[in-house]
Amino acid sequence: MELRQLEHFVAVAEERHFTRAAERVAVSQSGLSASVRALEQELRTPLFSRTTRSVRLTEAGRALLVEAERTLAGVRAAKEAVDAVRGLLRGTLSVGVEQCVAGLRLPRLLAAFHRAHPHMDIRLRQEGTAKLVDGVAGGRLDIAFAATVDPAGWRGELVPLAREPMVLLCAPGHRLAAAERADRAELAGEPFIDFHPDFGPRRAADAAFAAAGVRRTVALEVTDVHSLLELVQEQLGIALVPHHFSRKPEARGLVAVRLDGADEAAYQSVVVLPEARAMSPGARALMALVREEGTGAEPAVSRSAPRRTPRPAV
Numbered sequence: 001m002e003l004r005q006l007e008h009f010v011a012v013a014e015e016r017h018f019t020r021a022a023e024r025v026a027v028s029q030s031g032l033s034a035s036v037r038a039l040e041q042e043l044r045t046p047l048f049s050r051t052t053r054s055v056r057l058t059e060a061g062r063a064l065l066v067e068a069e070r071t072l073a074g075v076r077a078a079k080e081a082v083d084a085v086r087g088l089l090r091g092t093l094s095v096g097v098e099q100c101v102a103g104l105r106l107p108r109l110l111a112a113f114h115r116a117h118p119h120m121d122i123r124l125r126q127e128g129t130a131k132l133v134d135g136v137a138g139g140r141l142d143i144a145f146a147a148t149v150d151p152a153g154w155r156g157e158l159v160p161l162a163r164e165p166m167v168l169l170c171a172p173g174h175r176l177a178a179a180e181r182a183d184r185a186e187l188a189g190e191p192f193i194d195f196h197p198d199f200g201p202r203r204a205a206d207a208a209f210a211a212a213g214v215r216r217t218v219a220l221e222v223t224d225v226h227s228l229l230e231l232v233q234e235q236l237g238i239a240l241v242p243h244h245f246s247r248k249p250e251a252r253g254l255v256a257v258r259l260d261g262a263d264e265a266a267y268q269s270v271v272v273l274p275e276a277r278a279m280s281p282g283a284r285a286l287m288a289l290v291r292e293e294g295t296g297a298e299p300a301v302s303r304s305a306p307r308r309t310p311r312p313a314v
Contacts (some may be wrong), residue, residue, distance in 0.1 A: 001039065001042060001043075002128055003072070003075060004035065005035050005036075005038065005164050006039075006068040006071060006072055007025060007028060007072060007133065008025060008027070008032050008035040008039075008069050009035075009036055009039055009047060009061075009064065009065075009068055010065065010069060010072065011024050011025050011032075012032070012036060012048065012055060013043055013048075013057055013061065013065050015053050015115045015262055016054065016056070016193070017055060018032060018033060018055060021224070035049070036192060043060070043064070045058070045060045046058050046060070046061075047060060047061035047064060049051075050208070051138060058192045066138060069138040069140055070138065070139050072139065073138075073139025073140070073278075073280075074139070074278070076091060076092070076280070077278065077279075077280045077281075079091065080280050080281045080282060081280075081281055087275070089117040089119060089120050089281055089282060089285060090119045090120065090283065091120060091121070091280075091282065092120070092122075092282075093113070093120050093121070093122050093142055093143075093280070093282035093283070093286065094123045094124070094140065094141045095110070095122065095123065095126070095136075095141065095142065095143055095144070095145075095286070096124075096125045096126075096127060096128055096131075096132040096135050096136070096141040096143070096144035096145070096146070096272075097124065097125075097132070097144065097145045097146075097222060098126070098127070098128060098129055098132060098145065098146050098199060098200050099126060099199075099223075099225060100145060100146055100225050100242075100244075100245065101145045101161070101200075101241055101269045102147070102161065102162040102164055102244050102267065102269045103161035103162025103269050104145050104161055104162075104269065105262075106145065108190045109286070109289060109290065110124070112289050113285065113286050113289055116285070117143045117282070117285060120282055120285075125141065126200075128170055128195075128196060128199045129147055129148060129149060129198060129199060129200045129203065130198045131147040131198060132144035132146045132151060132272060133146065133154065133272055134144075134275055136156065136272050136273065137156070137274070139274075139278075140228060141270065142274075142279075142280045142282055142283040142286075143272070143273055143283040143286055143287070144269055144271070144272040145161070145267045145269065145270075145272070145288065146200060146269070146270060146272050147199075147200020147201065147203070147204070147242075147267060147268065148200040148203040148204045148207070148267065148268055148274060149268075149270055154272070154276045155275065156273050156275050156278075157269065157271075157272075157273040157274070157275070157276065158270045158271070158272060158273075159271040159273065159290075160224065160268065160269075160270055160288070161267075161269040161270055161271060162269045163242045163266055163267070163268045163269075164242055164244060164266070164267055165242075165243050165254045165255065165258070165259075165265060165266060165267070166201075166204055166205060166208060166240050166241060166242060166265040166266065166267055167240070167241065167242075167243050167246055167248060167258055167259070168182050168187075168238060168240055168245070168256070168258070168259060169229070169232050169237070169238060169239045169240075169241055169245070169251065169254050169255070169256055169257075170232065170238040170239075170254065170255055170257065171232060171233060171234075171235045171253075171254060171255070172253065172255055173235065174235065174238065174252075174255070176238070176255075176257055177255040179248075179257055180257075180258075181257065181258050181259065181260055182258070182259055182260070183259075183260050184208065184209055184212040184214045184258050184259060184260070185212065185214055187214070187238075188214050188216060189217075190216070190217070190238055191217055191219035191236070191237040192205075192216055192217060192218045192219060192220075192237055192239060192240065193218075193219070193220045193222065193228050193231045193232055193237040193238070193239045194218045194220075194221060194222075194228070194239060194240070195221065195222060195223065195228070196221055196222075196223055199223075200267065200269070201241055201242055201245075201267060203284040204242070204265070204266065204267045204268075205240040205241075205265075208233075208240065208259070208265035211265075219236075219237055220236060220237055225245060225248065225250075226250055228241070228245075229245070229250040229251050230250065231249065231255070232254055233250075233253065233254065240259070240265070242267040243267075244255070244309030271287065271290060273287070288312075294314070301313070308310070
């Protein structure tokens, strides 16, 4: 089994298409097909289920994908470690991030990294928290910035970025707009606008209602912050979001209402890293920048902020 065969296999698994995979790894399609067939013959089992319209992993293929990704990530980390000893940082830094993570100004952070390490290529992927954690675990990502990760289910490192309360956003004409605080029990019948279940704010919101034993209705699911805020503006529902969402320009005119039991409704953003022995030199260098005071971070909202009558969010 050769590393090149594993690279070809992973490319087909991710692209789910032999032509696109061949373009990605810069080989002919016939060469790629021959490489995958040779791997299947060596393992004595099909790795893909092929039809004229689709390419899907078999059960054996799914099992191999996990180990192949780890192997390739380990090889890349070994090469980068040698370069680091020589005083060079070369290769690729793969970064994952969830949309609008608190405590992070990613463009500024990546720009600082690029200035410090111009020979490193940066790859950025925006996904939900669960996929980001899987990406770091599988070696597809060197580092990720995510939210509301269950520490009990993660064997790597989680570095806290920010913690802030979740607040209820509603239009000025909503019945809760004049309320000082809201009880979760009285929100059971309200239509909510929220993210896909994989996203950190949705996880935090679901956890807050589960802690109160209240079932809620998510009527509209979105994948971006701006759509969520616009739907709330149009009075199509209310939203439970991290406090910093209420300070976005698109939230101007909306009302932010605090929840009772605010400690149970908290949003936590973290840096997701693999175990120390598996951390790439690029990830270590980026974390060094994260830890520098004033680089990448923005102030978190204190959980003990003074209580005030809600007013339009700005």
